[in-house]
Amino acid sequence: MSDQSTSDQPFWKTTPLKEMSSEQWESLCDNCGRCCLNKLEDEDTGELVYTNVVCRMYDMKACQCSDYVNRQKNVDGCLRLSPDFIPVDWLPSTCAYRLLEEGKDLPDWHPLVSGKKATLAAAGMSLKGKILPEDWVDEDELEDHIIAWVK
Template sequence: MTNTTSVNLKPALRPQFWSRFKLSELNHSEWEALCDGCGCCCLIKYMDDDDSEVEDVEYTDVACKLMDCATGYCQHYDVRQHYVPDCIQLTPDKLPSMMWLPAHCAYKRLYKGQSLPSWHLLLTEDAVLTQQQMRAANIGVAGRCISETGITDEEMETRVVNWVTP
């Protein structure tokens, strides 16, 4: 007889995990829950390839070709590396060389010993409130980026923006 009882195999989020455990100690669900979905790391940026530890980076409003610029979400997140092989899989060991991430990014903040931003969903536990507060804080690419498809290098240089702060 087939057992039809559904089992949730997703590891649970431990209470206040972000302040109680090191990044390397988080389970998969906790790690994923840190991402606020802002989409800023999918924007094309100018930075010194030789020194990615430095927060010296200029963001453009030009996004990766897989970005849905209206919603701000990756169109094929689960299989993204099939389309964009160099899409970075963020892991704790890569963080030291990813200080180009935006200042509000929870991964960068926790790595630097800072707290989560006050509007983070893990703190508000209210998705609508978080969205409102992120908009008020001028955070997120939805509705204000364009796809890299068809953009020339010359055009790219004119698309540097100041609404992403590394």
């Protein structure tokens, strides 16, 4: 299957999420790492808030999971997204999977749109320099690390 349809539209505009090839599906991830941030849930409202504390499997230099293939085995609660499981409320509002599930388009900075991985960082979407590793922060202190720059 090619990435372009006969109408010259990109695959994410012409192929429903459930019909994407595994290569297309994986390419939607821009590797921002925001889904790897520790989240807290408000017990009263159910609202999720993000912290600047990242999963222990996150490679701070490479800005990606250090063992992506085995992440569910190594981290309790790590979710595996699939066309049948897209937890919209759990994903950041900028996530390609969430955007497409909500009927929206990918942003201009997304590497599939721009053709360059560097646009992610240029748009301020990278976690580089903004996060702390999970093993540096006591779990009881996560509330002290709530951030507003991820929604």
